[in-house]
Amino acid sequence: MSERKVLNKYYPPDFDPSKIPRMKLPKNRQYTVRLMAPFNMRCATCGEYIYKGKKFNARKEDVENQDYLGIRIYRFYIKCTRCLQEISFKTDPRNTDYEIEAGATRNFMALKLAEEQALREEEEAKEEEANNPMKLLENRTKQSKNEIELLESLEELKDLNKRQQVVDYDTMLLTYDTTISEREREEKLQQLDEDYIKSVNFSSNSKRKLIIEEEIIEEEQPQLKLSKSEGNVINLNSESKSGPSSSMWAKNGSNIVIKKKTLLGLVKTNKSVNKEAEVPSKQQPSTGGLSLLSAYSDSENSDS
Numbered sequence: 001m002s003e004r005k006v007l008n009k010y011y012p013p014d015f016d017p018s019k020i021p022r023m024k025l026p027k028n029r030q031y032t033v034r035l036m037a038p039f040n041m042r043c044a045t046c047g048e049y050i051y052k053g054k055k056f057n058a059r060k061e062d063v064e065n066q067d068y069l070g071i072r073i074y075r076f077y078i079k080c081t082r083c084l085q086e087i088s089f090k091t092d093p094r095n096t097d098y099e100i101e102a103g104a105t106r107n108f109m110a111l112k113l114a115e116e117q118a119l120r121e122e123e124e125a126k127e128e129e130a131n132n133p134m135k136l137l138e139n140r141t142k143q144s145k146n147e148i149e150l151l152e153s154l155e156e157l158k159d160l161n162k163r164q165q166v167v168d169y170d171t172m173l174l175t176y177d178t179t180i181s182e183r184e185r186e187e188k189l190q191q192l193d194e195d196y197i198k199s200v201n202f203s204s205n206s207k208r209k210l211i212i213e214e215e216i217i218e219e220e221q222p223q224l225k226l227s228k229s230e231g232n233v234i235n236l237n238s239e240s241k242s243g244p245s246s247s248m249w250a251k252n253g254s255n256i257v258i259k260k261k262t263l264l265g266l267v268k269t270n271k272s273v274n275k276e277a278e279v280p281s282k283q284q285p286s287t288g289g290l291s292l293l294s295a296y297s298d299s300e301n302s303d304s
Helices: 108-132 133-166 169-175 182-199 244-252 271-278 288-302
Strands: 031-036 041-045 056-067 071-078 088-093 097-102 104-105 231-234 256-259
Touching: 031 071, 088 182, 097 104, 108 133, 169 182
Parallel strands: none
Antiparallel strands: 031 056, 041 104, 056 071, 071 088, 088 097, 231 256
16 A cells, blocks of 8 residues: 555666657647746736736746847746736846736836946946046046045034034023913023022132232321420330330331420410419409308398
């Protein structure tokens, strides 16, 4: 029972494969294969969209007189799911892709063509640089110039960022916020100021001392010459016990003239007038109340 699942066949010892006749098949025979749509396409007849990955029973054949570096190119035939219109496409081993031939249009074909064109231009530029050294030098100078411009723009952006760092967005939002009243805005700003003052440390390690220098201006007065009757001259350089004021003046070493407040030198009086003025001053003092009583009793006697 186990031998029925064996895939190897029995070949007798007198087997001759040359005696087996070959099958006569047509030269360009089509094979039925099961495949998936390699790209998104739209039917040219009914406009039905066929998405990539949809499965079809397709017919496959070899493209005659076409190959790429010895690689065969195959053509496939499928039918639209709506109108049964036949759609054909073939392989493209050069670009590792597929190429639509008839019956439908490929979606994003313009994008694919643009990409292919960009690749072709890039290859041509590389070939030109390899063959022409002047072109290579021009391209390098352009590249260095672009790099310098990029660095300058980057520095400008950094400067703008530094300027924006100075702006306090919180206070700006508070000032331009229309949802809160003016009183609440002022209270919030005052609170922010108080928080900032509390955060600042006013203590300093180095203690500063302010010393005010006192300047003493000495004014020397000319020494006055007076007679003995008008005033006396006191020298402050000598030791005195008059107090702190006299000691301070003694330090300055200046001389002060004290003048008597008299008018002897200015007014001349007669001696006779002075004598008459002195006479009433020498009278005896009165007895006071007794003299008044005696005078009162005399007046009563006279009236009687």
